[in-house]
Amino acid sequence: xxxxxxxxxxxxxxxxxxxxxxxxxxxxxxxxxxxxxxxxxxxxxxxxxxxxxxxxxxxxxxxxxxxxxxxxxxxxxxxxxxxxxxxxxxxxxxxxxxxxxxxxxxxxxxxxxxxxxxxxxxxxxxxxxxxxxxxxxxxxxxxxxxxxxxxxxxxxxxxxxxxxxxxxxxxxxxxxxxxxxxxxxxxxxxxxxxxxxxxxxxxxxxxxxxxxxxxxxxxxxxxxxxxxxxxxxxxxxxxxxxxxxxxxxxxxxxxxxxxxxxxxxxxxxxxxxxxxxxxxxxxxxxxxxxxxxxxxxxxxxxxxxxxxxxxxxxxxxxxxxxxxxxxxxxxxxxxxxxxxxxxxxxxxxxxxxxxxxxxxxxxxxxxxxxxxxxxxxxxxxxxxxx
Amino acid sequence: xxxxxxxxxxxxxxxxxxxxxxxxxxxxxxxxxxxxxxxxxxxxxxxxxxxxxxxxxxxxxxxxxxxxxxxxxxxxxxxxxxxxxxxxxxxxxxxxxxxxxxxxxxxxxxxxxxxxxxxxxxxxxxxxxxxxxxxxxxxxxxxxxxxxxxxxxxxxxxxxxxxxxxxxxxxxxxxxxxxxxxxxxxxxxxxxxxxxxxxxxxxxxxxxxxxxxxxxxxxxxxxxxxxxxxxxxxxxxxxxxxxxxxxxxxxxxxxxxxxxxxxxxxxxxxxxxxxxxxxxxxxxxxxxxxxxxxxxxxxxxxxxxxxxxxxxxxxxxxxxxxxxxxxxxxxxxxxxxxxxxxxxxxxxxxxxxxxxxxxxxxxxxxxxxxxxxxxxxxxxxxxxxxxxxxxxxxxxxxxxxxxxxxxxxxxxxxxxxxxxxxxxxxxxxxxxxxxxxxxxxxxxxxxxxxxxxxxxxxxxxxxxxxxxxxxxxxxxxxxxxxxxxxxxxxxxxxxxxxxxxxxxxxxxxxxxxxxxxxxxxxxxxxxxxxxxxxxxxxxxxxxxxxxxxxxxxxxxxxxxxxxxxxxxxxxxxxxxxxxxxxxxxxxxxx
Numbered sequence: 001x002x003x004x005x006x007x008x009x010x011x012x013x014x015x016x017x018x019x020x021x022x023x024x025x026x027x028x029x030x031x032x033x034x035x036x037x038x039x040x041x042x043x044x045x046x047x048x049x050x051x052x053x054x055x056x057x058x059x060x061x062x063x064x065x066x067x068x069x070x071x072x073x074x075x076x077x078x079x080x081x082x083x084x085x086x087x088x089x090x091x092x093x094x095x096x097x098x099x100x101x102x103x104x105x106x107x108x109x110x111x112x113x114x115x116x117x118x119x120x121x122x123x124x125x126x127x128x129x130x131x132x133x134x135x136x137x138x139x140x141x142x143x144x145x146x147x148x149x150x151x152x153x154x155x156x157x158x159x160x161x162x163x164x165x166x167x168x169x170x171x172x173x174x175x176x177x178x179x180x181x182x183x184x185x186x187x188x189x190x191x192x193x194x195x196x197x198x199x200x201x202x203x204x205x206x207x208x209x210x211x212x213x214x215x216x217x218x219x220x221x222x223x224x225x226x227x228x229x230x231x232x233x234x235x236x237x238x239x240x241x242x243x244x245x246x247x248x249x250x251x252x253x254x255x256x257x258x259x260x261x262x263x264x265x266x267x268x269x270x271x272x273x274x275x276x277x278x279x280x281x282x283x284x285x286x287x288x289x290x291x292x293x294x295x296x297x298x299x300x301x302x303x304x305x306x307x308x309x310x311x312x313x314x315x316x317x318x319x320x321x322x323x324x325x326x327x328x329x330x331x332x333x334x335x336x337x338x339x340x341x342x343x344x345x346x347x348x349x350x351x352x353x354x355x356x357x358x359x360x361x362x363x364x365x366x367x368x369x370x371x372x373x374x375x376x377x378x379x380x381x382x383x384x385x386x
Numbered sequence: 387x388x389x390x391x392x393x394x395x396x397x398x399x400x401x402x403x404x405x406x407x408x409x410x411x412x413x414x415x416x417x418x419x420x421x422x423x424x425x426x427x428x429x430x431x432x433x434x435x436x437x438x439x440x441x442x443x444x445x446x447x448x449x450x451x452x453x454x455x456x457x458x459x460x461x462x463x464x465x466x467x468x469x470x471x472x473x474x475x476x477x478x479x480x481x482x483x484x485x486x487x488x489x490x491x492x493x494x495x496x497x498x499x500x501x502x503x504x505x506x507x508x509x510x511x512x513x514x515x516x517x518x519x520x521x522x523x524x525x526x527x528x529x530x531x532x533x534x535x536x537x538x539x540x541x542x543x544x545x546x547x548x549x550x551x552x553x554x555x556x557x558x559x560x561x562x563x564x565x566x567x568x569x570x571x572x573x574x575x576x577x578x579x580x581x582x583x584x585x586x587x588x589x590x591x592x593x594x595x596x597x598x599x600x601x602x603x604x605x606x607x608x609x610x611x612x613x614x615x616x617x618x619x620x621x622x623x624x625x626x627x628x629x630x631x632x633x634x635x636x637x638x639x640x641x642x643x644x645x646x647x648x649x650x651x652x653x654x655x656x657x658x659x660x661x662x663x664x665x666x667x668x669x670x671x672x673x674x675x676x677x678x679x680x681x682x683x684x685x686x687x688x689x690x691x692x693x694x695x696x697x698x699x700x701x702x703x704x705x706x707x708x709x710x711x712x713x714x715x716x717x718x719x720x721x722x723x724x725x726x727x728x729x730x731x732x733x734x735x736x737x738x739x740x741x742x743x744x745x746x747x748x749x750x751x752x753x754x755x756x757x758x759x760x761x762x763x764x765x766x767x768x769x770x771x772x773x774x775x776x777x778x779x780x781x782x783x784x785x786x787x788x789x790x791x792x793x794x795x796x797x798x799x800x801x802x803x804x805x806x807x808x809x810x811x812x813x814x815x816x817x818x819x820x821x822x823x824x825x826x827x828x829x830x831x832x833x834x835x836x837x838x839x840x841x842x843x844x845x846x847x848x849x850x851x852x853x854x855x856x857x858x859x860x861x862x863x864x865x866x867x868x869x870x871x872x873x874x875x876x877x878x879x880x881x882x883x884x885x886x887x888x889x890x891x892x893x894x895x896x897x898x899x900x901x902x903x904x905x906x907x908x909x910x911x912x913x914x915x916x917x918x919x920x921x922x923x924x925x926x927x928x929x930x931x932x933x934x935x936x937x938x939x940x941x942x943x944x945x946x947x948x949x950x951x952x953x954x955x956x957x958x959x960x961x962x963x964x965x966x967x968x969x970x971x972x973x974x975x976x
Contacts, residue, residue, distance in 0.1 A: 097403050156402070194403060203406040215400035223402075 001177045007168030010138040010175050011077065011103045011161065012037035014145025016047045017183040018101075021072035024052035024063035028082040029115050030165040031105040035077055057082035061089035061100075068098040069204055071195035073149060076100070079165065080107035080121040087125065090158075094129025094220065096205060099152030099159070099190070101145070102130075106265065106316075107165045108353040116354020117165035119265070119317035123293075123325045129220055131159040131227055132294040134264040138173040143244050144291075146178070150187050151234045155223050165354065167266040182241050224295040231292055248292040249300050253279055257286035259370060260305055260343070262313040262330055264290045267357050271314065274362045285366065290326060298333040305334060308343040312369040314362070315379075316351040323379035324349045331378075346375045350382035415935055419956025419974060423929075423949060425861035426970040428868040428921030429842040431482030432494055437806040438471065439813060439846030440464045442479055442494055444858045445501065446917040447924050458505040460857060461498065463850040465809060466536035467529065467575045469506045470558060472499025473567050473902065475806045476689045484920045487870045490883035493913045496905045503904075506574050513583035517542025520605035520823045524548070525592050525767075528556020529805045530610035530796025532579050533812025534819070537849055539582040541820055546604070547584060550591035554580075556612050557797075558805065560638045561660065563667050564898045593767025605826075606819045608785065610796035610812065613803065615764055619655050619757035621722065622711035629719035630712050633664035633758030640667045648673045649753020653722060655679075655709055656758035657686040662693060664756045665701045670898055676702040676750070678709060680727050680740040695901065698891040706740065707748075709755065722752045763798045776800065783836060784818025785811060793819055810846040817852050842867040859945035861923060861968070868921025872967025877928065881916050884909035923947075923968040929960035 005013070011034045015023070023042065025035040041047035052063045060076050068074040078086065083104055093100050104122045108114040122132060133148065135141045141163050148159040163169060196204065208216060231248050239245030253275055254260060263271045268289045278285045288304045290297070305311055311334075315324025322328055327347030334342055346369045351357040361382060368386065380386055401407075430443035441460055448457035461468050472495055483491030522538050524531045527549040535545040553559055554576050558567060580586055590596050592609075601607050616632030624630035633654065639646055652668040654661050657679035665675045677696070679686060682705050686693060697703070711723040726746025729738035762777055771789035773780040779794035781787050787794045795811035797803050817834055824831045839847040842865060850856045887903040905913065923946050930938045930947060937953040938960060940946075949960075961969035 095403070194401075194405060203410050205404050206406055206410070208404045212400045216402060216404070219400075219402045 001179070002174050003177055004172050004174050005138065006033065006170050006172050007135075007138045007141050007163050008033035008105070008170065009037050010142040011145055011163070012041065013175070013177050014142045015075050015101075016041055017178060017180060018073065018075075018146050018149045018187055019184075019189075020047070020049050020075045020149075022050045022052065022064070022067035022074045023076065024054055024060045024067070024074075025076045025078070026054055026057045026060045026082060028057070028079045030107055030169045031077045031079040031082070031103065033169070034103055034105070038075075057085040058089060061086040061093065064100045064102075065089060065093050065096060065098060068093070068100050069096065069196050071190065071192035073153075073190045074098075074100045075102070077103040077105070079105045080109055083121045083125060084109065087128070090125055090128035090130060092205065093158045095216070097156040097194075097220070097223070099149070099156055101148045101152055101159050101161065103145070103161045103163065105163055105165050105169045112353075114353045115165065117167060117265075117316070118352045118354065119162070119315075119325070120352075122160060122162045123317050123319075125160070126294060126325075129157065129224075130294065131155075131157055131224075131231075131292070132162060133159065133292055134162045134290065135168065136266060136268045136289065136291075138168060138171070138175050139244065140246055141168060142175050142177065143238060143242070143246070146183055146187060147234050147238050149190075150237075151227070151231055153190050154234065155227050155230055156193070157220070157223050157227065162265070164266045176242075176244075178242055186238060186241055227295050228297060228299075246291050248297040249304060250289040250291065251304050252287040252289065254286035254288060254304060256284055258284040258309045259286075259366065260308045260311050261285070261287045261362070261366070262290065262305070262311055262326060263287060264293070264326060265316065267314050267316060267351065267362075270357060270359055271362050274359050274366060277359075278366065293326070293329075296329055296333070301330060301333045302337055305330070305343055306337045306341040310346065310369050311343045312346045312348060312365055314357070314365070315347060315349050316357070318349050318352065318379065323347050327378065344374060346372070347379050348382050348386075349379050355383065414952050415955045416937070416950075416952045419954060421956045421958065421971045421973050422951060422954060423956070423958065423961045423969050423971050425923055425946060425968060427860040427863045427923060427968055428866050428872065429845070429863075430920040430922060431484060431842075431867050431869065432479035432492075432920075434842030434845040434867045435478045435482035436841065437478065437802070437804065437810040437846055438465050439810050439841055439848055440479075441841070441848065441850070441856075441858070442498075443917065443919055443922055446492070446494075446497065446914055447858070447919055447922065449497070449501070449914040450917065450919075450924065454501075454504065456857065458501055458508070460850075461501055462505060463855070464813065464848060466533050466579050467809070468498050468502030469571050469575050470502070470529075470567060471805060471809065472496070472502045472904075473571070474558075474562055476804055478806070484868070484870045484873055485916060485918060487873075488875060488878055488918075489880045492916045493883050493885065493905065496884070496886055497910060497913050499904050500910045506571070506578070510578045510581040513581065514540055514542055516544055516583070518544070518823070520544070520827070521546065521603065522819060523601045523604040523607045524610065525607065526550075526556055526610040526612055526796065527554035527576075527586055527588075528610060528612050528796060528808060529558060530612075530808035530812040530815070531556065531608065532576065533809040534608045534610065534793075534795065534815045535584045535812075536579050536582060537813055537816030538819060539584050541816070541853070543820070543823075545584045547586040548590045548592050548596065549586060549588045550594070550611075552589050554586045554588060556610075560614075560641055561634060561663065563637065563641060563663050565666070565670070565901050566663070568900045591767075598767060598769055605823055606791045606793065608793045608795065608812070608815045608819060609768060609779070609798060610794070610808070610815075611763065611765070611767070611798050613761040613763045613797035615762040616757060617760045617762060619709065619759055621709050621755065621757075623714060624712045624755075627712060627714040627717055627719045629753060630755040630757065633660050633756040634761060636756050637663055637667060640671070645671060647671075649719075650674055651751045652676070652754045652756065653678055653709070653750060653752045654756045654758060656760070657681065657688055658758060658760070659688045659692060660761070661758035662688045662696050664758050666696050666699060667898075668754075668756065669699055669701060673754070674702075675700075676704055678704050678707050678724065680706065680708040681729065681737065682706060685737045695888070695891075700891075706743075708740070712755065713749070719752055719754060721749050722755060723747065723749050761797075761803075765798060768792070768794070782818075783814060784821070784834070785815035786818050786822065791822070813849055814847055817847060817849060837865065840865060861946055866921075868967045872921060873918065874963060874965045874967075877963070877965035878918060881912065883916065884913055919966050921967050924966070926965060928963050928965060929969065932959045932963045934959065
């Protein structure tokens with residue numbers, strides 16, 4: 001069934017189709033419509049889930065952790081400061097190996113107070129142990145939501161689905177809502193390996209001494225490594241049922257490309273237009289979209305980028321004191337590429353706090369990357385110093 | 387699914403998450419605490435506000451548990467006539483109700499009425515064993531007299547009630563109109579009291595039909611003669627006509643079945659319940675009625691609901707006005723002269739005193755004036771040693787007068803004049819008489835600990851506590867009222883109060899049938915559910931649910947919970963989350 005809907009509601013419908021059992025959330029712009037729609041669904045019976053009202057995002061995640069530990073499928077959504085407030089509990093969710101799925105609508109961090117999109121909120125949670133999946137379209141948002149539950153439950157790690165504020169959250173696009181029977185086939189009921197069970201009582205999350213802590217962390221890392229394999233399998237299983245696949249990364253017109261753009265989120269769609277236009281005028285240019293940021297698809301990215309002359313990474317985020325975060329991770333991934341195949345990497349910081357990234361902005365980046373001898377610095381601020 | 391139970395390469399089988407593999411009971415987390423919780427029941431404000439001294443919260447709790455019979459029985463421990471008070475009490479309990487801070491007070495009077503009616507429909511109680519040899523005389527069968535007789539009879543005393551009127555009930559029968567208190571209800575309520583073995587001798591006014599000396603055969607006397615002498619409104623020329631009458635006298639006539647002709651225009655003077663009763667009774671006899679009150683609506687002592695109903699029925703009101711003179715023609719009243727008043731400085735009652743407004747004179751057409759500005763007591767029949775002060779008997783809290791074995795209460799003591807206060811006074815007298823008689827018979831009895839018997843620091847006494855028969859388990863109770871600040875409103879949802887159903891105003895002036903039909907069964911249940919059980923554990927189990935250490939357990943006897951202090955860390959969640967302030971924290975002794 002195709003429906004025109006905003007990205008926020010694409011999340012809600014993905015949650016509905018996934019038969020989530022417990023939702024706990026606290027409203028925050030630009031996420032609120034996700035949980036508003038879900039609360040309507042819970043109220044009118046479209047989704048027979050328990051909706052737990054809470055007084056903060058910290059509590060929302062705590063409630064999800066409790067519910068997930070009890071063995072049920074659990075969802076929440078947030079943005080920016082709300083996500084930051086959850087920080088401590090993000091560690092609890094991941095360390096507890098709880099397959100919680102959360103939508104984060106990318107919103108710039110305050111101050112200055114700003115409700116528009118950039119990725120610093122989700123990227124600040126990079127090291128909490130959550131899988132991070134960035135989306136480009138509302139259809140991808142819906143599909144990723146459903147996939148996220150299967151991935152999370154298969155690997156026992158929490159998954160963050162990430163979508164751009166307003167460009168996706170509040171923009172309407174046609175979305176094919178996969179029929180329930182197909183989703184049911186794809187996503188069986190959750191079976192928790194460890195769960196709170198009064199008939200077999202255990203304490204969860206208690207003290208772990210130095211002789212065991214590292215083994216636990218190692219297993220978490222193993223799970224992240226497994227994710228590099230499992231995520232494409234889940235994507236393929238979904239693709240077999242629906243015809244829609246995304247991959248951990250997507251290579252767009254990269255064959256024989258001399259210059260590659262590396263993008264994530266909605267900037268990708270804009271960049272596709274630029275790539276198409278330049279290709280039609282004979283330029284050897286392509287695009288690599290990073291969907292999965294954690295675990296970082298190092299090998300995939302390395303093979304996609306090696307051999308190009310130049311790579312321009314477009315970062316809607318900044319790690320202050322370092323550079324654009326996708327650029328730095330990409331640079332790190334390329335370190336093992338032999339020098340002769342290693343492209344020169346240009347890191348562009350742009351679009352922070354929701355500033356528009358138009359085709360002409362990307363055109364300018366392409367031209368500059370092509371013409372410059374070398375990047376002057378690891379972070380080049382588009383619209384500020386360029 | 388990938389198996390997350392695989393051991394790491396270090397070879398040791400470490401689970402992927404921090405999960406206990408053996409009991410954690412060896413870890414006595416209770417040693418960490420520096421404050422500890424305890425269950426500590428307080429007093430709900432309704433109980434503290436009740437002049438009768440009823441465990442209202444207690445019976446609402448029992449009703450909430452579906453234990454209706456026990457609820458009725460608890461109510462009857464303290465109040466001999468709930469079917470009456472449920473109808474006519476001014477319910478100060480509701481004024482104290484914490485629920486007003488959330489939405490509206492619980493309709494306690496409506497619940498009491500229905501529970502009272504349920505009790506009334508059950509078989510009458512058996513007369514208790516006459517455990518005591520002493521005989522007690524009670525003068526007056528109004529609420530004070532009947533309450534005293536009831537409580538004494540339940541202890542086992544032999545009680546005789548002397549009533550001046552032909553039928554028992556005192557002001558309940560003589561003063562309160564039938565549309566507020568149907569006689570069938572009153573009769574059945576009194577029958578049940580008499581069924582305890584109480585002899586009620588009607589048409590026997592002590593001092594008139596029976597000399598005081600005849601009471602010498604009784605071991606104690608409780609005098610509750612009521613206040614029956616209408617105060618003089620001091621209207622010039624009133625004696626020229628029979629149509630300026632004391633309102634109470636008119637009410638007694640109507641309540642006895644009389645239907646006096648008052649004329650087209652009736653003026654009722656006064657702002658209390660007697661005035662409202664006069665006005666609405668006169669209305670039912672076909673007159674047009676205006677109430678004249680010398681203060682403003684804010685100062686009216688009448689029950690607000692009575693005023694509201696009077697207005698709905700068509701009674702007119704004229705405030706800040708007082709009659710000064712009657713105009714009679716050939717012995718018939720034709721009108722009255724009135725003085726417009728204004729409010730001056732407050733008087734000793736705290737209400738602003740009305741003072742005449744210059745040039746504020748007016749006249750009204752009136753065929754009859756009913757004066758209802760208060761009543762005095764006739765205490766002539768009391769023996770000389772009983773000290774009278776300010777028109778009432780000087781008595782202590784347990785109604786003991788200055789003369790041995792004579793106790794005085796109800797309207798004849800210095801009390802607010804209400805049915806509830808009279809019932810409370812009769813109960814205190816019963817406690818006082820019981821104690822006095824036991825002491826006299828040589829029993830070793832400690833003086834009653836009034837502070838411990840009270841509901842809250844200023845409430846009336848509980849005779850169930852005094853007799854040690856309070857059926858409700860209270861956890862280390864403290865006699866402190868649980869105000870709104872003790873409550874955790876997060877745990878309550880708003881729910882509108884149900885109001886009583888009333889006879890349509892248009893129909894009722896032609897009838898003396900009951901105007902208030904009370905609540906439906908469902909509404910009654912809703913009101914029970916609205917009770918928040920302020921300050922008292924009602925076994926909601928939130929403490930047990932919130933305790934992160936699972937240190938709270940249900941007691942084996944079903945009466946609440948116990949805290950396993952070996953594991954309680956003293957986090958205080960239980961006390962903080964308790965919706966009703968029935969838990970407290972105290973510092974550990976180092």
